[in-house]
Amino acid sequence: MNTGGGSSWTPCIDGDPLSSERPSLFLCSFAYLTIRDRLPTILTKVIDTIHRNKSKFFEEHGEEGINAEKQAIALLSKLRNELLTDKPVIELTDGLEDADSWNEYLQRQQRLQGDQEPVSWFTSPWLYVECYMYRRIQEAVSLNPPISNFDVFNEGKTQSFYESQKAVMTLCTFLEDIQKNAEKLSPDRLSEDFNKLLQISLWGNKCDLSISAGQDNSQKISPIDALASLQPFILVNDSGMVWSSLMSSQRAGESVDRVDIVLDNAGFELVTDLVLADFLVSSGLVRKIYFHGKSFPWFVSDVTANDFHWTVRQTMAANHKWMSKRGFQWQNYLKVGAWSYHDHPFWTQPHEFCDMAADAPDLYSRLQQADLVLFKGDLNYRKLTGDRAWDHTVEFSTALQGFQPAPLCSLRTLKANVQVGLQPGRGEKLTSRDPTWMTNGKYAVIQFYSPKPV
Numbered sequence: 157m158n159t160g161g162g163s164s165w166t167p168c169i170d171g172d173p174l175s176s177e178r179p180s181l182f183l184c185s186f187a188y189l190t191i192r193d194r195l196p197t198i199l200t201k202v203i204d205t206i207h208r209n210k211s212k213f214f215e216e217h218g219e220e221g222i223n224a225e226k227q228a229i230a231l232l233s234k235l236r237n238e239l240l241t242d243k244p245v246i247e248l249t250d251g252l253e254d255a256d257s258w259n260e261y262l263q264r265q266q267r268l269q270g271d272q273e274p275v276s277w278f279t280s281p282w283l284y285v286e287c288y289m290y291r292r293i294q295e296a297v298s299l300n301p302p303i304s305n306f307d308v309f310n311e312g313k314t315q316s317f318y319e320s321q322k323a324v325m326t327l328c329t330f331l332e333d334i335q336k337n338a339e340k341l342s343p344d345r346l347s348e349d350f351n352k353l354l355q356i357s358l359w360g361n362k363c364d365l366s367i368s369a370g371q372d373n374s375q376k377i378s379p380i381d382a383l384a385s386l387q388p389f390i391l392v393n394d395s396g397m398v399w400s401s402l403m404s405s406q407r408a409g410e411s412v413d414r415v416d417i418v419l420d421n422a423g424f425e426l427v428t429d430l431v432l433a434d435f436l437v438s439s440g441l442v443r444k445i446y447f448h449g450k451s452f453p454w455f456v457s458d459v460t461a462n463d464f465h466w467t468v469r470q471t472m473a474a475n476h477k478w479m480s481k482r483g484f485q486w487q488n489y490l491k492v493g494a495w496s497y498h499d500h501p502f503w504t505q506p507h508e509f510c511d512m513a514a515d516a517p518d519l520y521s522r523l524q525q526a527d528l529v530l531f532k533g534d535l536n537y538r539k540l541t542g543d544r545a546w547d548h549t550v551e552f553s554t555a556l557q558g559f560q561p562a563p564l565c566s567l568r569t570l571k572a573n574v575q576v577g578l579q580p581g582r583g584e585k586l587t588s589r590d591p592t593w594m595t596n597g598k599y600a601v602i603q604f605y606s607p608k609p610v
């Protein structure tokens with residue numbers, strides 16, 4: 157199995173992708189363990205969740221609900237068997253708006269692989285089959301009204317929010333303190349506070365339920381107190397360049413027009429993103445924030461529209477002065493249009509981001525209107541770099557393979573074996589010290605690229 161999303165794929169740029177050819181799956185053990193162990197575990201939990209909601213479906217929909225539960229479980233059990241026994245990847249049949257694009261992608265994979273063997277779970281790029289599994293889960297539910305809108309991951313996402321309450325309160329109080337002294341904030345102090353909130357958003361990415369296969373992964377310690385001890389684990393820190401890029405985007409002392417945040421996980425990570433966005437707007441630095449989320453439940457904890465608005469409502473309803481105050485502020489930003497939530501099918505497809513200009517030109521041109529795009533999390537990093545086995549010293553700009561809609565920054569904790577932009581020897585040193593440094597979530601990057609001089 158190729159575990160590079162791009163290595164068995166028409167490269168987005170000329171040149172030899174073989175230089176970044178991923179070794180076969182069995183050499184790339186993290187991908188193998190994900191497919192062999194973690195994905196079946198996630199699928200089993202999905203089946204269990206649907207089964208546990210059987211009485212709810214009956215109460216709400218009578219016999220139809222029971223039948224839908226049975227059918228959905230049958231489809232998911234078939235999916236799990238296909239995955240476990242390396243069966244061929246099959247076309248989607250639910251007729252949803254993105255089904256054709258998914259089926260076209262499968263045909264492209266088959267063409268690339270040649271027709272001797274069918275595209276199967278263990279012979280395809282890890283990125284592709286992992287995304288495909290989540291789209292098949294969506295199919296199993298969407299084919300069974302009246303439960304077609306049931307979010308199989310909702311319990312885990314809401315639990316993650318509830319379990320992180322103390323950290324959320326600490327964070328909202330921290331923002332309140334910043335805002336109390338806003339007028340006296342010197343430019344240095346402003347950039348200092350920005351850096352702190354950027355790092356809190358970065359480390360919020362540890363709270364991801366895909367890597368934990370659904371196990372509780374909420375924020376238990378103060379996000380502010382932890383910053384100093386986490387500093388040494390940031391392998392690339394371009395926060396200074398992010399700040400300079402923002403400053404240079406200010407129009408003659410005006411605010412920066414727009415910053416986009418491509419969201420990752422719900423729960424505590426989403427709160428860290430909302431607090432960062434709150435700071436950017438309330439400090440007068442930025443006029444508008446576009447949030448980009450997922451169109452359906454994805455990678456266990458990724459944010460959907462429902463999660464986004466639920467989190468704002470929950471924060472408003474908190475029995476904590478500063479948390480509730482933030483929640484009402486966020487509701488107001490959404491009301492006046494300073495904040496807006498967007499989703500696009502491309503974010504829940506398997507494509508590398510260098511495909512976006514060709515496969516989702518409307519989304520690419522939307523991102524081009526931003527002054528800065530923040531990409532949260534590990535899956536987005538894998539898609540930014542084509543999930544290839546690049547040498548660690550390859551420039552981030554090279555790995556982007558021409559994806560450059562706007563100045564962009566990845567805020568990512570490392571949970572998959574791809575990492576570029578390191579100094580010579582750094583990767584080898586990390587491997588000797590901690591062989592799992594690319595996948596254990598302990599390390600992170602704040603990695604920036606701008607198509608224009610900063």
Ligand SMILES: O=P(O)(O)OC[C@@]1(O)O[C@H](CO)[C@@H](O)[C@@H]1O
Nearest residue numbers: 364366367533534535536571572
């Ligand atoms: O994008 P996120 O939430 O930071 O991480 C997603 C993730 O948990 O799922 C994949 C492995 O199953 C990896 O990309 C990563 O480990």
Ligand SMILES: [Mn+2]
Nearest residue numbers: 420421455458
């Ligand atoms: Mn995620």
